[in-house]
Amino acid sequence: MIGIIDYGAGNFTSVFNALNAVSRDVKIIANKRDFVNCTHIVLPGVGTFGAAVSKLNTMDLTGALRENVIDKGKFFLGICVGMQLLADVGYEFGEHRGLEYIRGKVVKLDVDSSELFLPHMGWNGVLNPDDSPLFKGLDEDASFYFVHSYHFIADDKNLKTVNTFYGKEFVSALSSGNIHGVQFHPEKSQFCGLKVLSNFISLR
Numbered sequence: 001m002i003g004i005i006d007y008g009a010g011n012f013t014s015v016f017n018a019l020n021a022v023s024r025d026v027k028i029i030a031n032k033r034d035f036v037n038c039t040h041i042v043l044p045g046v047g048t049f050g051a052a053v054s055k056l057n058t059m060d061l062t063g064a065l066r067e068n069v070i071d072k073g074k075f076f077l078g079i080c081v082g083m084q085l086l087a088d089v090g091y092e093f094g095e096h097r098g099l100e101y102i103r104g105k106v107v108k109l110d111v112d113s114s115e116l117f118l119p120h121m122g123w124n125g126v127l128n129p130d131d132s133p134l135f136k137g138l139d140e141d142a143s144f145y146f147v148h149s150y151h152f153i154a155d156d157k158n159l160k161t162v163n164t165f166y167g168k169e170f171v172s173a174l175s176s177g178n179i180h181g182v183q184f185h186p187e188k189s190q191f192c193g194l195k196v197l198s199n200f201i202s203l204r
Helices: 012-022 049-058 062-071 190-201
Strands: 002-005 026-029 040-043 075-079 104-108 120-125 143-148 150-154 160-166 168-176 179-182
Touching: 002 012, 012 026, 012 190, 040 062, 040 190, 049 062, 075 190, 120 160, 143 190, 150 168
Parallel strands: 002 026, 002 040, 040 075, 075 179
Antiparallel strands: 104 150, 120 143, 160 168, 168 179
């Protein structure tokens, strides 16, 4: 059973529909009781780091999420801001404490403003996709849709990551045990995005 956390993220409906396209075992998580029977948990995200954390706390979902992901080891996928929230801290419009699942921080993309624009928006490929089970069965030229101005910097340099080049390399996907994240939007990435979601829900 795949549970999608509904905490007001703008891309919730798109993620829900995309997951429904690859599985019929999808449910909405809107309170602590909804985690029951879920084997896989998806945290979508559009907007700012601080607002997302605040909403999770207000809905009293943070503790239950940690219990299910960290203590019980259920498979987790964070999408866009949902991935960024895995960090210890985010620096988007101030300093905000994250979920602290993976040691690291979220900072603004450092790009040459005379050549590249923020947000980083559009289709881009990924580097070293073989380092992640999320990309199994995809060609090396697979591309995904991005919309973001901030990115995840992990403290652990041995963390399994997939990168994307936009002026310089940044982490576009990561995996640590049962915890996974993608900076791009699989729900907007057509076949390749659906394949990533299908690979996630196939994890056992």
